[in-house]
Amino acid sequence: MSAKSNKGGAQAPLLGSKIRLNIEKLAIGGAGVARHEGMVVFVPQAAPNEEVLAEVTLVKKNFVEAKILEVLNPGASRRTPPCPVANVCGGCNWQHITEEQQLAQKEKLVFETLKKFNPSLEFEYLPIQKSPRSLRYRNRIQPKFQHGRFGFFARNSHDIVEINDCPITEEALTEKFAEVKTWAQQKNAKELLRLEMYISEEGLVRYGLITDDDDGIGFSQVNRFQNEDLVRTALDWAGDYEFKNVFDLYAGAGNFTFPLAQKYSSSTITGVELNPKLVERAKSKIKEKRMKYFLSDVENYMRRAQIGTEDLVLLDPPRAGASEYIMRALASAAPKRIIYISCHPVSLARDLNWFFAWAQKLGKSAKLARVQTFEMFPQTDHVETIAELRVDS
Numbered sequence: 001m002s003a004k005s006n007k008g009g010a011q012a013p014l015l016g017s018k019i020r021l022n023i024e025k026l027a028i029g030g031a032g033v034a035r036h037e038g039m040v041v042f043v044p045q046a047a048p049n050e051e052v053l054a055e056v057t058l059v060k061k062n063f064v065e066a067k068i069l070e071v072l073n074p075g076a077s078r079r080t081p082p083c084p085v086a087n088v089c090g091g092c093n094w095q096h097i098t099e100e101q102q103l104a105q106k107e108k109l110v111f112e113t114l115k116k117f118n119p120s121l122e123f124e125y126l127p128i129q130k131s132p133r134s135l136r137y138r139n140r141i142q143p144k145f146q147h148g149r150f151g152f153f154a155r156n157s158h159d160i161v162e163i164n165d166c167p168i169t170e171e172a173l174t175e176k177f178a179e180v181k182t183w184a185q186q187k188n189a190k191e192l193l194r195l196e197m198y199i200s201e202e203g204l205v206r207y208g209l210i211t212d213d214d215d216g217i218g219f220s221q222v223n224r225f226q227n228e229d230l231v232r233t234a235l236d237w238a239g240d241y242e243f244k245n246v247f248d249l250y251a252g253a254g255n256f257t258f259p260l261a262q263k264y265s266s267s268t269i270t271g272v273e274l275n276p277k278l279v280e281r282a283k284s285k286i287k288e289k290r291m292k293y294f295l296s297d298v299e300n301y302m303r304r305a306q307i308g309t310e311d312l313v314l315l316d317p318p319r320a321g322a323s324e325y326i327m328r329a330l331a332s333a334a335p336k337r338i339i340y341i342s343c344h345p346v347s348l349a350r351d352l353n354w355f356f357a358w359a360q361k362l363g364k365s366a367k368l369a370r371v372q373t374f375e376m377f378p379q380t381d382h383v384e385t386i387a388e389l390r391v392d393s
């Protein structure tokens with residue numbers, strides 16, 4: 001077997017070979033990035049600016065993956081993880097990095113991703129907003145149970161890592177672990193049980209099974225402490241206008257819809273969401289005629305939506321982002337403000353590109369006014385971003 005080289009002439013190391021690597025930075029997905037004879041190497045569980053001895057585990061045309069065998073010279077931000085099972089559990093991938101460095105890397109990753117997709121994009125980039133809590137922040141988790149073992153899936157595996165605690169989860173939930181384990185044990189099931197535990201809006205601990213027929217409570221913001229800041233920022237960026245209509249797309253159970261309705265007290269408010277449980281929950285709280293909630297796919301809704309230049313649109317899509325059709329419809333409708341909340345920088349960058357490309361084709365002047373990252377998911381590589389878009393009608 002000989003080493004392969006790609007189009008750029010970079011030589012891929014052989015599968016199973018041991019190589020010394022200098023980790024330059026972290027990538028989306030959480031792995032460290034290094035170069036070996038011109039080839040990009042992704043190294044999970046690495047910290048920036050460290051030297052490691054790693055074994056090549058995957059060889060592709062344009063990149064390689066390697067696992068750390070030994071940290072030869074640890075980076076300044078490498079630390080002992082606060083959780084004793086962090087190195088094996090599939091839940092958190094950045095516990096071995098200081099919180100300061102996690103924030104710095106997220107801020108940098110989002111900026112670089114937006115610029116990579118659209119180098120000419122200019123925008124005000126505000127410093128990352130820290131989470132009020134970096135541990136004990138999660139209010140919804142999905143543990144597993146099988147053969148008497150209660151815990152989370154191990155990294156890249158369906159083996160269960162047993163836990164008695166989870167330091168990123170709120171204590172109201174972790175205090176119930178023993179009770180939930182006993183409850184699961186009584187089911188006497190041989191197969192894997194997927195569980196869900198969460199703190200309800202009323203502050204009560206709830207738990208149950210996730211099955212093929214019941215996918216649990218559906219989406220909710222898992223970090224209620226930071227969510228307050230995110231909602232406040234979205235309302236602040238939307239501005240002090242008397243919008244005619246306010247649209248909350250991908251509205252969930254109304255996390256933004258109800259605060260928007262409170263702020264814009266004379267606007268009509270429309271929420272659009274695909275999950276029936278979330279729509280039902282939101283509808284049960286609606287008390288005013290000017291508020292409407294639709295059970296619909298956002299793209300389908302946009303085909304009949306009447307969005308005008310005196311309106312506000314907030315969109316908060318899942319990780320896959322929105323779509324070209326939706327971004328084109330927004331560029332064409334030219335609402336007074338668009339607030340885009342994203343949980344994946346790549347889909348955000350792609351959607352922004354569609355938006356600006358279509359604004360240009362339609363002869364409209366559009367700009368990305370400001371962007372800020374929010375630390376919603378400490379100890380992981382996940383990051384939330386808020387962006388304000390303006391388009392002249």
Ligand SMILES: C[S@@+](CC[C@H](N)C(=O)[O-])C[C@H]1O[C@@H](n2cnc3c(N)ncnc32)[C@H](O)[C@@H]1O
Nearest residue numbers: 219250251252255273274275297298316317318
């Ligand atoms: C990131 S969550 C945001 C929810 C809400 N804005 C919040 O803060 O709680 C995305 C939401 O979009 C919903 N969703 C996913 N795909 C959708 C689609 N094609 N059309 C409408 N809603 C969708 C999901 O069910 C989820 O509630």
